[in-house]
Amino acid sequence: MIEFESISEVKKCPKQYVLAINDTLNVISGKWKLPILASILYGNHRYKDIQSNIEKITPRMLSKELKELELNGVITRNVYDSTPVRIEYRMTESGEKILSVLDVMIEWGLAHRKATLENS
Amino acid sequence: MIEFESISEVKKCPKQYVLAINDTLNVISGKWKLPILASILYGNHRYKDIQSNIEKITPRMLSKELKELELNGVITRNVYDSTPVRIEYRMTESGEKILSVLDVMIEWGLAHRKATLENS
DNA sequence: TTTATCACTATACTTTTGTATAGTATAGAT
DNA sequence: ATCTATACTATACAAAAGTATAGTGATAAA
Numbered sequence: 001m002i003e004f005e006s007i008s009e010v011k012k013c014p015k016q017y018v019l020a021i022n023d024t025l026n027v028i029s030g031k032w033k034l035p036i037l038a039s040i041l042y043g044n045h046r047y048k049d050i051q052s053n054i055e056k057i058t059p060r061m062l063s064k065e066l067k068e069l070e071l072n073g074v075i076t077r078n079v080y081d082s083t084p085v086r087i088e089y090r091m092t093e094s095g096e097k098i099l100s101v102l103d104v105m106i107e108w109g110l111a112h113r114k115a116t117l118e119n120s
Numbered sequence: 121m122i123e124f125e126s127i128s129e130v131k132k133c134p135k136q137y138v139l140a141i142n143d144t145l146n147v148i149s150g151k152w153k154l155p156i157l158a159s160i161l162y163g164n165h166r167y168k169d170i171q172s173n174i175e176k177i178t179p180r181m182l183s184k185e186l187k188e189l190e191l192n193g194v195i196t197r198n199v200y201d202s203t204p205v206r207i208e209y210r211m212t213e214s215g216e217k218i219l220s221v222l223d224v225m226i227e228w229g230l231a232h233r234k235a236t237l238e239n240s
Numbered sequence: 241t242t243t244a245t246c247a248c249t250a251t252a253c254t255t256t257t258g259t260a261t262a263g264t265a266t267a268g269a270t
Numbered sequence: 271a272t273c274t275a276t277a278c279t280a281t282a283c284a285a286a287a288g289t290a291t292a293g294t295g296a297t298a299a300a
Contacts, residue, residue, distance in 0.1 A: 004230060008219045013158055020229025021154065021222060029149045031288070034141065038133055047247050058289060063248060073236040084246050084297055094235040097228060099128045102141060104224045106124060108217060109140025115214040116193040151258070167277050178259060183278060203267055204276050 024101060027074050032057055032065050037091070037098065040075060045088040074098065144221060147194050152177055152185050157211070157218065160195060165208040194218065 007013055028034055032054070039053045051062055066089060069075045074095035080086040127133055148154055152174070159173045171182055186209060189195045194215035200206040 004226060006219070006223050007226065008223075012162070016230070017226050020226045020233065023229040023232060024225040025149060029145060042132065048245085051247095058291090059248060060250085060290090061288065064288095073232065073239075087247065092235075094232045097231070099126070101221075101224050101228050103126050103128075104221050105144040106127065106137050106140045108221050109143040110124060110136070111217070112143060112193065112214045113140065115212075119193075168275090171277095178261090179278065180260090180280085181258065184258095205266080207277065 023072075024098075027069070027072055027095075027098060028101070030065070032061055033069070034102075036062070036065055036069065037074070037095075040089055040091055041096070041099075045090060047087060047089075050089070069095075143192075144218075147189070147192055147215075147218060148221070150185070152181055153189065154222075156182070156185055156189065157194070157215075160209055160211055161216070161219075165210055167207060167209075170209070189215075 004017075007017060010017075028037075035054050035057070036050060039050045044050045044053045047062065047066075051057060051059065054062075066075070066077070070077050070089075073092055075089050075091055078088045078090065080088070124137075127137060130137075148157075155174050155177070156170060159170045164170045164173045167182065167186075171177060171179065174182075186195070186197070190197050190209075193212055195209050195211055198208045198210065200208065
């Protein structure tokens with residue numbers, strides 16, 4: 001069951017594809033999105049954990065980005081009513097799969113660096 | 121010959137990977153990079169062709185982005201000294217392979233949309 | 241009672257990114 | 271001499287993204 005055709009095999013990029021690419025870009029672009037996702041993936045789930053893991057991020061940016069990531073369905077925000085209240089951010093199932101995108105980005109980036117150095 | 125390990129199998133993201141991801145992001149993020157690359161890929165090679173293909177882009181943005189893409193080794197700028205001078209922009213070999221990144225971005229984007237709609 | 245922690249919010253500001261509009265240099269055609 | 275085309279550049283401006291710094295409210299510990 002073929003889910004979609006590679007854009008290299010398509011005459012003109014369909015609107016669905018454009019939307020899909022934009023959705024993906026929204027999740028990974030900007031200065032802090034990837035550091036935050038990486039931090040959560042590597043085991044930091046609470047606000048303070050993430051903040052001290054990414055030293056240079058300001059609280060404003062951290063909460064802004066967390067909100068956006070939640071809105072985009074990449075992470076969940078879970079409130080535990082202990083005292084003091086504990087809040088945990090975790091990747092959604094779909095969110096975790098973003099790693100497959102990062103993998104090809106790494107692959108292309110490494111290969112491109114190599115190719116560019118060779119021709120210079 | 122294994123070229124790299126998936127970041128999901130690695131304890132901490134190596135600096136090389138971070139650089140590779142940033143290289144890739146630099147090539148695809150911003151308002152006009154992908155439209156320009158798509159335009160070239162679909163057969164528009166001259167400044168005016170690309171400009172009229174992307175109606176809303178201003179000449180400033182087009183030349184700025186073309187310069188950056190050239191600098192990043194994704195496209196080449198070829199000058200033919202006919203009169204009037206003809207200039208052609210073309211994808212580099214390495215640049216064309218960015219399609220593999222777009223493919224997984226489309227794949228993730230479509231699947232994520234589906235998953236997000238189902239859980240709402 | 242003062243101090244500390246958690247998870248933020250508020251306000252003002254700077255930097256980066258993108259827009260609007262006009263102009264340039266070279267050359268050929270009329 | 272004027273008009274057109276190509277491939278841009280220059281200047282000023284607006285909008286978006288990110289930074290700096292201080293403060294909030296609830297609770298608990300010393």
